[in-house]
Amino acid sequence: MRKFFIGFAFVSLLIAxxxxxxxxxxxxxxxxxxxxxxxxxxxxxxxxxxxxFADYAFGGDDKFTGLAGVxxxxxxxxxxxxxxxxxxxxxxx
Amino acid sequence: MHMSDGLLNxxxxxxxxxxxxxxxxFALVKARADLDDRxxxxxxxxxxxxxxxxMINFPILPGASGHLLGGAxxxxxxxxxxxxxxxxxxxxxxxxxxxxxxxxALGANVTNMAxxxxxxxxxxxxxxxxxxxRGKGGLxxxxxxxxxxxxxxxxxxxxxxxxxxxxxxxxxxxxxxxxWGLHALIGIGEGLITAATVTSVxxxxxxxxxxxxxxxxxxxxxx
Numbered sequence: 001m002r003k004f005f006i007g008f009a010f011v012s013l014l015i016a017x018x019x020x021x022x023x024x025x026x027x028x029x030x031x032x033x034x035x036x037x038x039x040x041x042x043x044x045x046x047x048x049x050x051x052x053f054a055d056y057a058f059g060g061d062d063k064f065t066g067l068a069g070v071x072x073x074x075x076x077x078x079x080x081x082x083x084x085x086x087x088x089x090x091x092x093x
Numbered sequence: 094m095h096m097s098d099g100l101l102n103x104x105x106x107x108x109x110x111x112x113x114x115x116x117x118x119f120a121l122v123k124a125r126a127d128l129d130d131r132x133x134x135x136x137x138x139x140x141x142x143x144x145x146x147x148m149i150n151f152p153i154l155p156g157a158s159g160h161l162l163g164g165a166x167x168x169x170x171x172x173x174x175x176x177x178x179x180x181x182x183x184x185x186x187x188x189x190x191x192x193x194x195x196x197x198a199l200g201a202n203v204t205n206m207a208x209x210x211x212x213x214x215x216x217x218x219x220x221x222x223x224x225x226x227r228g229k230g231g232l233x234x235x236x237x238x239x240x241x242x243x244x245x246x247x248x249x250x251x252x253x254x255x256x257x258x259x260x261x262x263x264x265x266x267x268x269x270x271x272x273w274g275l276h277a278l279i280g281i282g283e284g285l286i287t288a289a290t291v292t293s294v295x296x297x298x299x300x301x302x303x304x305x306x307x308x309x310x311x312x313x314x315x316x
Contacts, residue, residue, distance in 0.1 A: 004298050008138045016145035024150040024158035029275035030094045030251060032157040037267055042260035044099035046192040054192035056148060068191065069148055075190060076144040080182045081137030084175065087121070088128035 009077065016069030020056070094162060094247060095187065095202055098195030105258030110200030116208040117181050123174040127303070135301050136171045140179035142290070143167060147183060151282050159279030162206045165214025165243040166287040169236055170294060172303040173215035180207035205250030214243035218304050225304055232295055233288040235304075240287035244280035248272045 058064035167176030
């Protein structure tokens with residue numbers, strides 16, 4: 001049980017921390033659609049565009065994508081585990 | 094598939110913030126029944142995995158890429174309600190921490206990827222459940238098809254939202270054709286990743302695969 005959970009978390013860390021450097025930088029399907037149709041001209045800059053980890057970088061430097069990925073993994077795990085543990089049916093003690 | 098602010102007009106953005114809030118609220122209420130001491134940690138790990146894999150854009154055409162949405166994957170592993178919450182958490186963290194996906198657009202993004210995608214993926218998976226129970230090949234096929242439909246319907250969500258109140262007045266047929274064409278390709282990637290993930294989990298811990306346990310409700314054992 002514990003081994004499986006630790007393994008699953010490790011795989012996520014590896015993907016976000018290492019494999020993320022090999023991700024394609026091309027626009028995704030929605031971005032491509034709005035770019036090719038001109039809809040993208042109406043896009044507003046993100047209110048947090050200047051924040052530390054914006055665009056999965058660190059201070060705008062995407063050499064740190066892996067670091068941003070690891071941070072994201074830790075934050076998503078903490079938030080989701082916290083929420084789901086709180087929501088769960090308590091086993092009868 | 095994270096849209097920025099400004100692609101939809103303000104009233105439509107607000108409408109979908111409300112739609113998303115109602116949907117996520119409903120999922121919060123219904124999720125309790127699917128969460129216990131074993132499935133709660135699993136759900137946290139599924140959300141984390143979806144976040145990680147969403148970082149990996151894979152090429153689909155020269156100049157275009159795609160990434161996992163994760164709704165079908167999450168629904169098959171932890172059920173539709175918990176699954177919708179998993180994807181929602183990922184989208185909220187991406188918007189707030191990584192400036193990925195707009196803030197007023199968050200409602201539409203949650204509606205498309207967390208609600209529509211997850212619901213569509215789950216409904217297809219449940220419809221094909223008999224096949225999924227037949228073994229690894231069956232489960233892989235069901236995961237693939239569910240994930241493919243999840244991607245196409247989430248993309249359709251954007252098409253509908255744009256038709257109701259998109260900026261720029263681009264002909265809707267053009268938007269739909271591009272979205273569906275590109276997401277048919279992305280859906281193949283989504284299907285392959287989902288099939289690989291679900292069959293890997295099922296090989297080690299079949300008891301943690303929600304779809305294999307018997308739909309939304311666990312089967313009652315009568316003694």
